[in-house]
Amino acid sequence: xxxxxxxxxxxxxxxxxxxxxxxxxxxxxxxxxxxxxxxxxxxxxxxxxxxxxxxxxxxxxxxxxxxxxxxxxxxxxxxxxxxxxxxxxxxxxxxxxxxxxxxxxxxxxxxxxxx
Amino acid sequence: xxxxxxxxxxxxxxxxxxxxxxxxxxxxxxxxxxxxxxxxxxxxxxxxxxxxxxxxxxxxxxxxxxxxxxxxxxxxxxxxxxxxxxxxxxxxxxxxxxxxxxxxxxxxxxxxxxxx
Numbered sequence: 001x002x003x004x005x006x007x008x009x010x011x012x013x014x015x016x017x018x019x020x021x022x023x024x025x026x027x028x029x030x031x032x033x034x035x036x037x038x039x040x041x042x043x044x045x046x047x048x049x050x051x052x053x054x055x056x057x058x059x060x061x062x063x064x065x066x067x068x069x070x071x072x073x074x075x076x077x078x079x080x081x082x083x084x085x086x087x088x089x090x091x092x093x094x095x096x097x098x099x100x101x102x103x104x105x106x107x108x109x110x111x112x113x114x115x
Numbered sequence: 116x117x118x119x120x121x122x123x124x125x126x127x128x129x130x131x132x133x134x135x136x137x138x139x140x141x142x143x144x145x146x147x148x149x150x151x152x153x154x155x156x157x158x159x160x161x162x163x164x165x166x167x168x169x170x171x172x173x174x175x176x177x178x179x180x181x182x183x184x185x186x187x188x189x190x191x192x193x194x195x196x197x198x199x200x201x202x203x204x205x206x207x208x209x210x211x212x213x214x215x216x217x218x219x220x221x222x223x224x225x226x227x228x229x230x231x
Contacts, residue, residue, distance in 0.1 A: 033218045043153075043206060045222035091158060095218050101147065103220060105158045 002027045004094050006106035013082045014114050020067075021077045021109045023092030033095040034068070034075045035103075040088040048090070051075065079111075087113045116142050119211050121223035128199055128230055136194045136226045138209030144189035145211035149220060150182075153206045165192050199230040 003026045013019035025034070036048040051059045051068050058066050063083075067076045079086055092106040118141040128134045138148060147166050151159040163184050165171040171184035181203075183195040192211075196203050206227050210220035 037222075042224070043208075044224045045159075045208065045210075047219070050219070097218055100164075101212075101217055102149070102161060102164065103159075107158050110156075 002029075002094055002096065002104050004092055004104050004106040006090075006092055006109050008109045009107070010110045010112070012112045012114055013079070015082055015084060017082055018078060018080045019082055019111065021079075021090050021092075021111065023075045023077070023106055025073050025075065025092075025094050025104075027073070027094065027096065029096050029098060031097055033097070034066075035093040035095070036064070036066070036075075036077045037091045037093060038086075038088045039091065039108075040085075045091075049077065082113050084113050084115060087111055117213065117221040118142055119145075119209065119221045119223040121207075121209055121226050123226060124224060125227045126229070128228070130200055130230055131198055133195055133197045134199055134228060136196075136207055136209075136228070138192045138194070138211070138223050140190045140211045140221070143211075143213050143221075145192075146189075146214045146217060147212045148186055148192040149210045149212075150184060150192075150194050151208040151210070153208060153225075155206075159208060162194075196228065199228070201230045204228055204230045 005024045032053045034051045038046045049061045063080045065078050089108045091108045094104045120139045122137045150162045162177045163171045163173045165186035167186045173179045186192040208225045209223045
């Protein structure tokens with residue numbers, strides 16, 4: 001069975017600085033997607049970034065980028081120029097298109113942004 | 116596009132009563148809808164997966180008779196918590212996928228259920 005691990009329950013970053021959130025996963029499949037979701041205090045889940053496993057190039061969305069290491073099964077999220085609005089829970093999620101079509105979520109990392 | 120709504124956003128009910136939560140895809144047809152439960156400061160726990168016109172598939176440990184899921188159309192799924200008890204108090208989130216992109220789930224804003 002697939003698993004997703006987020007080993008950092010909480011992280012802090014100074015405003016305008018860069019922070020990296022870690023995520024590792026375990027799977028025997030070759031075709032899958034990985035996601036980072038943000039859940040602010042409103043609790044609305046917001047898609048931050050998506051990575052297709054077949055793509056070698058790391059996904060980037062403005063200040064958000066990932067470091068996807070398929071062999072190491074690692075999928076970290078880098079947030080550059082951190083802003084106060086980035087403070088939230090961040091969840092890493094795995095989806096297999098050849099499996100059950102369900103997301104498997106990590107336990108989450110709470111990001112605090114210090115002014 | 117790809118907006119999912121939930122109603123109500125917050126509901127308080129008395130112990131022993133039933134409460135229904137609606138999940139709607141507003142601008143697309145949802146192939147599949149998912150129901151999650153989230154406890155404070157925890158991750159999302161998948162409760163069940165539903166496809167329009169068929170019975171929901173429940174995750175292990177989820178009581179199907181307590182959490183009734185109906186997926187009546189391609190834009191509406193409902194979760195009914197029957198004979199609610201205080202331990203059912205939680206935050207319930209639904210999500211939906213489109214036919215053309217089954218890998219991406221669009222999440223509703225969630226419903227906070229408080230059972231007194």
